[in-house]
Amino acid sequence: MTTEAIHAELVALYDGTTPVRSRWSYRADEPFTVTAAFQTDRDRWVEWVFSRELLVAGLNDPAGVGDVRFRPIEERGLRMLACEIESPEGYALLELDHEAVAEFLDATEEIIPLGREDEHFDVDALIAELTRV
Structure with missing residues (x-):
């Protein structure tokens, strides 16, 4: 594995226009x-962290029951991914280009293939972080 991270800048639409x-x-x-x-x-x-699996599932079907939810939509002839984020401070429905999100996910799979995440997860480091006093 030569790449350790992938970053992408995407434009989302708030309320379908902003x-x-x-x-x-x-x-x-x-x-x-x-x-x-x-x-x-x-x-x-404002930063949100969620499972990659949730994002993958949301590309094809509604996914998520918590603060972050995804679902594919098609409006005005455009294929989009609806991203709903909710917190005590507010709620937002954002629309992202479906293909751009799929390309981002493809790039993540070049780093670590789906289903092989546990091979790259350092459990000992997590335990050390959680038990640090």
Whole structure:
């Protein structure tokens, strides 16, 4: 494995019209998760971490029951991926280009293939972090 991380900048649409910059990243040392950061109107970034498996599932069918949910949609002849994010501070429905997200996921699979994440996960490091006093 030569690449340890992949980053992509995608434009999401809020309320179907307002563009929102987003930065997506995947790291080999955190093989189960994807991080997406969305730029707010105050030029601040809000970061969400969720499972790569959730994003994969959401490309084809509605997925997620918690704070992050994905579902494919087709509107105005465009294939999009709806991303719903919710917290005590608010709710947002963002639309992302389906193909761009699929390309990002393809790039993550070049780093670590789906289903092989556990081969690259350092359980001992996690235990050490959790038990650090």
